[in-house]
Amino acid sequence: MILSWIFTLAxxxxxxxxxxxxxxxxxxxxxxxDSTDSLNMEDFAFADKLTKEELFGKHIPVxxxxxxKSDIRLPRRHKRNGVSRAAKLxxxxxxxxxxxxxxxxxxxxxxxxxxxxxxxxxxxxxxxxQAGEPDYLFIGKVDGCFSEVGRTSGVQVLSLDNxxxxxxxxIHEMMHVVGFYxxxxxxxxxxxxxxxxxxxxxxxxxxxxKVDLSKTSYYGQPYDYxxxxxxxxxxxxKNGFPTMLPKVKSxxxxxxxxxxxxxxxxxxxxYNCPLEKSVTAPFARARHVPIYSPQYHxxxxxxxxxxxxxxxxxFDMQQGPIMPPMAQVPSQSLVVSSSSxxxxxxxxxxxANSQCEDRITVCWWTADRCRSPAIYQVMSSxxxxxxxxx
Numbered sequence: 310m311i312l313s314w315i316f317t318l319a320x321x322x323x324x325x326x327x328x329x330x331x332x333x334x335x336x337x338x339x340x341x342x343d344s345t346d347s348l349n350m351e352d353f354a355f356a357d358k359l360t361k362e363e364l365f366g367k368h369i370p371v372x373x374x375x376x377x378k379s380d381i382r383l384p385r386r387h388k389r390n391g392v393s394r395a396a397k398l399x400x401x402x403x404x405x406x407x408x409x410x411x412x413x414x415x416x417x418x419x420x421x422x423x424x425x426x427x428x429x430x431x432x433x434x435x436x437x438x439q440a441g442e443p444d445y446l447f448i449g450k451v452d453g454c455f456s457e458v459g460r461t462s463g464v465q466v467l468s469l470d471n472x473x474x475x476x477x478x479x480i481h482e483m484m485h486v487v488g489f490y491x492x493x494x495x496x497x498x499x500x501x502x503x504x505x506x507x508x509x510x511x512x513x514x515x516x517x518x519k520v521d522l523s524k525t526s527y528y529g530q531p532y533d534y535x536x537x538x539x540x541x542x543x544x545x546x547k548n549g550f551p552t553m554l555p556k557v558k559s560x561x562x563x564x565x566x567x568x569x570x571x572x573x574x575x576x577x578x579x580y581n582c583p584l585e586k587s588v589t590a591p592f593a594r595a596r597h598v599p600i601y602s603p604q605y606h607x608x609x610x611x612x613x614x615x616x617x618x619x620x621x622x623x624f625d626m627q628q629g630p631i632m633p634p635m636a637q638v639p640s641q642s643l644v645v646s647s648s649s650x651x652x653x654x655x656x657x658x659x660x661a662n663s664q665c666e667d668r669i670t671v672c673w674w675t676a677d678r679c680r681s682p683a684i685y686q687v688m689s690s691x692x693x694x695x696x697x698x699x
Contacts, residue, residue, distance in 0.1 A: 345407035345447070347437035348421045355418035356425060363415075364422065364476045365566045397459040398488060402431075402580040404460075405438040409449035416474045420448065423479040430573050432582035433487060446486060454478055459488040477566045481537050487576055492532070492539040493553060493562075494520045501532040502553045502562070509552045513545035517552070528578035533571040534560045542669040549678075550687070551669060561669065665699035667692045 408420065427433045438445040444462055451468035467486055469479060493502060496519050504517050533539065534555055541563020542551040555562055576582070672692035679688045679696035693699040 345438070346410050347407060348417060348424060352414075352417045352421040353425060355414060356422035359418055359422060359476075364419075366475075397461070398580065399433075399460045402433050402582070404433065404435050404486065405442050405445035406435050407438045407445060407447055409447075411450055412474075419474055419476055419479060420469075422476055423483060426480060426568065427483065427487075430568060431576045432580055433576065454482055456482045456485040458485050458490055477537065480568065484538055484572065484576070488579060489538060489575065490520045492534075492536040494518060495527065495532060496520065497527075497532065501534070501557070502555055504553050505551055508546050508548055508550045510545050510547040516545055526579075528575045530571050530575050530578075533569055534562050535565050535569040536572050537565045537568055538572070539563055539565065550684075551691070554669075561667075563669075665694050667694045672696070 408417075412420065424435045427435065435446075444460070444465075446465050446467055448467045448469060450470045451466055453468060453470050454473035456467045457465060465486075467482055469482060473479070473482070492498075493504075494517075498504075498519065506514070506517075509517060534557070539562050540553070542554055543549065544552055544563065546552050553562070668691045672688075672695035676692070676695050678684055679692065679698075681688075688696050689698045
């Protein structure tokens with residue numbers, strides 16, 4: 310009788326006071342055993358006081374925080390079969406959530422700022438999880454930055470560890486939760502970017518696959534270089550050289566610190582948000598402006614390698630990285646081996662550039678190597694502003 314009363318009392322205790330869930334994620338068992346919490350009015354008030362520096366300061370790429378692991382987690386069976394699971398919508402655009410109590414007031418304010426932006430610009434609603442609600446999003450410091458794409462069943466984990474607590478990273482990961490993959494994984498991405506397989510870390514080759522059109526939708530929106538979900542040019546690089554470059558010479562990728570208009574439009578179209586919540590993104594034809602001309606390409610017999618069928622060998626420092634020919638690099642500065650397709654650069658002078666702008670957004674990563682003979686010509690072409698070549 311006493312035991313029966315104890316079990317009845319235990320069952321009546323609200324799960325929000327403390328709960329224990331075990332979630333199998335890849336080879337890792339995630340145990341949620343802490344009392345969870347939700348954002349409060351003080352967090353949102355603090356969020357309004359965050360400075361631009363606190364919101365948009367120096368950004369650490371997600372793949373660096375994750376030590377070259379993906380920030381998209383899929384059930385083991387999908388990874389094994391190499392099939393991406395279709396994104397599932399959250400009913401009525403409502404995302405029940407609970408957060409770990411291990412976030413500081415400043416970190417809670419960053420979370421509140423991200424939530425507020427979703428509420429103001431879309432019809433997505435992050436709402437505190439109700440007692441006994443089985444399907445919800447748990448936000449905690451688990452292991453780096455990661456989320457699943459779209460809604461799953463049961464407790465769904467959004468990991469925002471210490472290195473992930475930046476506004477841009479938070480809204481990036483939350484957009485995965487809403488239901489979107491990375492922009493460079495679009496099925497039509499080869500019309501807009503070049504993937505340079507030779508420079509990709511062999512353990513990250515699967516980060517540059519394409520999502521089947523049957524698994525996702527672009528909602529009538531153009532490829533978006535400015536998307537918060539677009540990685541930068543050095544993402545998953547094994548040697549400090551670009552892994553992808555935009556075909557549009559004036560474009561940069563991976564420098565977004567907030568939603569683009571296209572991001573907002575896609576979210577609102579995905580969830581059929583009311584028009585007053587929608588930001589209409591411009592419709593545009595794909596611009597097929599190559600980063601190098603066909604004549605230049607043909608003259609030097611250079612071509613990108615196809616996606617490797619087997620893991621690449623470790624990078625050989627003596628051979629040097631493989632770089633794409635740049636339109637603004639003078640032909641006399643290049644020495645190309647027609648047999649290997651490898652491009653070497655003379656170091657006589659930096660390439661001429663009509664505008665003093667960097668071509669990639671992570672020049673700071675290799676700024677200390679601007680005048681290194683091995684990459685001098687490359688840095689003068691990609692990072693003239695950072696390297697003070699102009």
